[in-house]
Amino acid sequence: MPHTVLVINPGSTSTKIAVFEDQAELFSENVAHSAEEIAAFHNIASQYAFREKHIRDALQRRGFELKKLDGVVGRGGLLKPIPGGVYAVSQAMKAELLDASNGEHASNLGGLIADALAAEIGVPAYIADPVVVDELDDVARIYGHKLFRKRSIFHALNQKAVARRWAREQGKKYEDVNLIVAHMGGGVSVGLHKRGRVVDVNNALNGEGPFSPERAGTLPAGELARLCFSGKYSEKEVLKMITGQGGLVSLADTNDMRVLEARYFAGESEAVLIYEAFVYNVAKAIGALAAAAAGKVDGIIITGGIAYGKPIQEKLKALCGWIAPFTAYPGEGELEALAQAGLAALSGDIQAREYR
Numbered sequence: 001m002p003h004t005v006l007v008i009n010p011g012s013t014s015t016k017i018a019v020f021e022d023q024a025e026l027f028s029e030n031v032a033h034s035a036e037e038i039a040a041f042h043n044i045a046s047q048y049a050f051r052e053k054h055i056r057d058a059l060q061r062r063g064f065e066l067k068k069l070d071g072v073v074g075r076g077g078l079l080k081p082i083p084g085g086v087y088a089v090s091q092a093m094k095a096e097l098l099d100a101s102n103g104e105h106a107s108n109l110g111g112l113i114a115d116a117l118a119a120e121i122g123v124p125a126y127i128a129d130p131v132v133v134d135e136l137d138d139v140a141r142i143y144g145h146k147l148f149r150k151r152s153i154f155h156a157l158n159q160k161a162v163a164r165r166w167a168r169e170q171g172k173k174y175e176d177v178n179l180i181v182a183h184m185g186g187g188v189s190v191g192l193h194k195r196g197r198v199v200d201v202n203n204a205l206n207g208e209g210p211f212s213p214e215r216a217g218t219l220p221a222g223e224l225a226r227l228c229f230s231g232k233y234s235e236k237e238v239l240k241m242i243t244g245q246g247g248l249v250s251l252a253d254t255n256d257m258r259v260l261e262a263r264y265f266a267g268e269s270e271a272v273l274i275y276e277a278f279v280y281n282v283a284k285a286i287g288a289l290a291a292a293a294a295g296k297v298d299g300i301i302i303t304g305g306i307a308y309g310k311p312i313q314e315k316l317k318a319l320c321g322w323i324a325p326f327t328a329y330p331g332e333g334e335l336e337a338l339a340q341a342g343l344a345a346l347s348g349d350i351q352a353r354e355y356r
Contacts, residue, residue, distance in 0.1 A: 003070040003346045006117065007338040008055060010075060010109040012186030012214050012244075013038075013255055015051050016332070017058055019069075020339035028335060029058040035214075035255045038244075044104045052113050072118040073342035074110030075334060076130020078103040078205075079355065081152060084133045084160065086341045088352040089115040089125040103153070104243075105205060106186075107131055126352055128341035129157040131205070135197040140292075150208075154189035154201045155304070161337035162303045162329045163193045170299075177298040180289045180324070182282055182316075184306035185332065186255070188212040190285040192292055200292055202285065207242045210281035213255040213306075216246030217281065248274070257306045264311070279312060283319035290323045297324040304332060 002022045009016040013035075018028035031054045041047045059066070076087070077097050087093070089111045095101075097108040111127045118125035133156035141150045159181045167174040175196035182190045188210045191201035202209030211217035219242070228238055241250070249255050251274050252263070263271035282302075290297050300320055306312060308330040317326045345352045 003343055004068055005071045005073055005339055005342040005346070006059075006066075006069050006114075007335050007342065008072065008074045008110050008114050009332070009334050009338065010047075010051055010106045010113070011332075012106045014186075015054050016335060017055050018335040018339065019059075019062075019064060020336075020343070022343060023340075025336070025339075027062050027064070029062075031058070032256075035249055044100060044106055044108050045098055047106070048109060048112060051109055052116070055113065055117075066117060066121050069118075069121060069123055071124045071126065071342050071346050072114040073126045073128060073338045074112070074114030075107045075157060075338065076127035076132070077108030077110060078105050078153065079130055079132050081132050081134035082130070082355070083353075084129050084135070084156065086126050086128045086345045086350060086352045087130075087355045088345075089118075089127060090355045093127070093355045102132070103205060105131065105153075124346070124352075126342050126345055128338055129160055131156055133160075133198070135199060136201070137199040140200040151203050152198070152201060153203050153205045154191055154198070155183040155185070155187070155204065155332075155334075156198070157334045157337050158183050158303055158332045159189065159191050159193070159198065159201075161333045162301050165329065165333070166299055166301055166327060172298075178293050178296055179299050179301060180286050180293070180297055181301045181303065182286055183304040183332075184212070184282065184302065184312075185304035186213050187215050188217070188282060188285075188304075190282065190289060192289040194293065200289060205243060206239070210285055211247040211251075211278065213248045213257055214244055214246060216242050216250065248278075257309065261309055261311065275311075276315075279315045279319070283316055286316075286320045287323070290320075295323075300324050300326050301329060302327075303329045305330070307331070 004021045015031045019026045115125040134152035136152050163179050164174045179193040187204040189204035191198045252260050264275040313328045344350045
């Protein structure tokens, strides 16, 4: 019996939805949000009505009625560290996502909106492979002070999906290969997938790794500490510098890499420097993980919306292609991954996990 699911993927700069009937996509929508629109909200939870309205409007434009759905799947948000898989939306999950008790991220809205729409028509709501999937090796958790430990926060859904796709296309099992995957979107995460586990990855949310359209990435710790105690900025303002108003928003007054790329092609010297610096930082992160894998890397994958840019593909391949075969899967692929997870749960092929 075929099942129909709505999938919802709120990102830092967009809200993406799609409706699937089994493996066939009936339609999809991608609503981009400008930095000015997002800046109008004081936190992620306050964006709920704004994002939900976009979803309902998109369904209405397509003439699609909610009652046709068998389930709704949202992108997972910042929860406690958990194994990968599909989870039924629970009260405990909703409370943590609404309060942002584990951190602020647009994906927190995925489970919340999925549950509200599903409850309206009496069908299940799920999340899958949330950003807090934690498979890190212990050695990757250690920083240079005992008060700090690395948190695994990254684009788990997309990274896992493209890694499995690469393995499938190569006639191999994901659990038998070593891959480095660089997701480049509103945030950038670069992960080492070692025999089916993401054993090392930068915390892509709040201050680690390459800078991105909205995130500052790694900053000099001493200078950051002095800025925090300068008396010029509140804690909230500093956190916004790191996530939300960092990266291209700070450097180039845009959260859209396509805008920077146009300025790059126009030959604007500052834009050229920032564009080259972005590529340089992503390449360094890839190289560092190649060392962590002792050079035993079967493939390098770049993905996310920024991977559509041909110059970025070419420049990263030139810098990193000597490490391992280089593949670009532009876009997130997250809508398909969410749909597959929800359909598998609805059909009974997998058992949805319980989040407590």
